Amino acid sequence: MISSSSRIKQALVATMRAETALRTAVNGFHERFAPAKTNYPFVTYTRVSAPYDYDWTNLTLRTVWDIVVWSRDPVEAETLDALVSSVLNDASLSVTGQSTLICRRFDDLGDRDVDEEGQPVYMAGGTYHIWTDQIIPVRQTSSLSAAAVLV
Amino acid sequence: MGTFALNAQKLIGAIDAAVLRAQERTSNSMLEYAKKAAPVRKVFDKRFGKRANDLFPTFRFRDISTGKITSLKGDFRQTFRERGTGAFKLVNERAEGFLRAEGRRSLARGLNVEKRNRETGDFRNTGGGVDPVTGRLGGRLRREIALIPSFKASPTRRVAGIISPTPYAIHQEFGTRHHASQPFMRPALHHNERMYVANLKAELASAHNVKRGGRRPSFQLDDPAKVAQFIRFLEGGDE
Numbered sequence: 001m002i003s004s005s006s007r008i009k010q011a012l013v014a015t016m017r018a019e020t021a022l023r024t025a026v027n028g029f030h031e032r033f034a035p036a037k038t039n040y041p042f043v044t045y046t047r048v049s050a051p052y053d054y055d056w057t058n059l060t061l062r063t064v065w066d067i068v069v070w071s072r073d074p075v076e077a078e079t080l081d082a083l084v085s086s087v088l089n090d091a092s093l094s095v096t097g098q099s100t101l102i103c104r105r106f107d108d109l110g111d112r113d114v115d116e117e118g119q120p121v122y123m124a125g126g127t128y129h130i131w132t133d134q135i136i137p138v139r140q141t142s143s144l145s146a147a148a149v150l151v
Numbered sequence: 152m153g154t155f156a157l158n159a160q161k162l163i164g165a166i167d168a169a170v171l172r173a174q175e176r177t178s179n180s181m182l183e184y185a186k187k188a189a190p191v192r193k194v195f196d197k198r199f200g201k202r203a204n205d206l207f208p209t210f211r212f213r214d215i216s217t218g219k220i221t222s223l224k225g226d227f228r229q230t231f232r233e234r235g236t237g238a239f240k241l242v243n244e245r246a247e248g249f250l251r252a253e254g255r256r257s258l259a260r261g262l263n264v265e266k267r268n269r270e271t272g273d274f275r276n277t278g279g280g281v282d283p284v285t286g287r288l289g290g291r292l293r294r295e296i297a298l299i300p301s302f303k304a305s306p307t308r309r310v311a312g313i314i315s316p317t318p319y320a321i322h323q324e325f326g327t328r329h330h331a332s333q334p335f336m337r338p339a340l341h342h343n344e345r346m347y348v349a350n351l352k353a354e355l356a357s358a359h360n361v362k363r364g365g366r367r368p369s370f371q372l373d374d375p376a377k378v379a380q381f382i383r384f385l386e387g388g389d390e
Contacts, residue, residue, distance in 0.1 A: 032326070032331035032332065033326065033330065033331035044326075046326065046331070046332050046334070048334045048337050048338060048341070049334065049337060049338035049341040049342065051341055051342045051345075053345065062341065064337065064341055066325065066326075066332065066334075068326075070328065109325065111325070111327075113327050113328040113329075114328070115328050115329075116329075121328050123328075
């Protein structure tokens with residue numbers, strides 16, 4: 001049974017959580033969207049795409065992720081984004097059933113938004129490519145025959 | 152060297168045509184993927200727990216000249232074309248009651264756009280919340296994704312792609328503080344980038360094998376001396 005990109009997601013979050021400085025600096029890691037009452041700063045991560053690339057024996061998952069820090073302070077957002085980048089760029093993720101080929105930042109993201117209270121909110125983040133490889137399990141069958149001669 | 156230059160130009164032309172065909176095939180595939188992946192607004196009614204489109208499958212219009220109410224399902228463009236948009240008045244009062252205010256506004260916008268286009272003779276919907284072809288709410292983002300046909304950006308560079316010109320497309324792609332991102336353009340690219348390489352290989356192979364005027368191209372890339380000449384030719388150092 002092949003393992004999907006959800007294993008990569010688990011490893012991605014575990015890697016970010018394992019960094020104490022990052023974990024204590026933000027108010028959680030949220031998938032795609034954080035609830036309105038979440039305190040700043042926080043991190044959101046989104047799986048952009050995860051195409052499967054098969055060859056005869058292996059499966060390569062070429063996943064793309066947006067990882068963004070949200071903060072009321074643009075400087076804080078940039079600083080925490082740099083911390084996320086230092087944790088993830090070229091990291092070797094422990095993905096169950098898969099081996100990491102690359103985990104690298106390929107692009108920067110940044111924007112300014114306004115929250116429910118009318119206060120400015122700043123996002124700073126990046127797009128990361130995480131490629132993993134796994135062996136495609138092959139079903140093997142064997143047959144056994146036995147003969148006996150009774151005397 | 153005149154003969155060589157002529158052959159090289161033929162070869163460059165064949166390669167360019169192959170790149171164009173590969174880009175067109177890939178960008179068409181990207182367009183199809185992006186249209187499938189683009190999110191469509193869902194207008195729900197809390198009382199019924201159904202989608203608005205399920206409650207509102209038909210537009211009902213009053214024919215102003217006769218006072219008769221007509222139901223126009225699906226593609227009612229032909230009817231408008233024959234009678235003119237001014238001949239009808241929308242009378243979906245009961246059905247409108249099922250829709251949220253947002254849906255009603257979208258409906259009005261969609262019909263206004265249809266009327267404006269009628270004046271210019273163009274019936275394509277360029278905006279609004281209602282698709283006049285299907286009569287369904289939502290789908291503007293998906294409908295407006297368009298192909299950028301392959302073109303030469305420079306003498307040595309050919310570009311093709313897709314574009315989503317809808318103003319809120321960037322918010323769907325990357326998300327905001329108020330809603331999660333729903334990427335649809337980048338996945339279209341990522342799912343087709345390897346396909347482009349495969350298309351390019353196939354097109355180049357067919358370009359190489361094509362016979363022109365019953366003869367194979369006299370310029371063969373497996374001759375190292377001529378390859379070196381060809382590279383110099385491309386760099387502009389040898390004519």
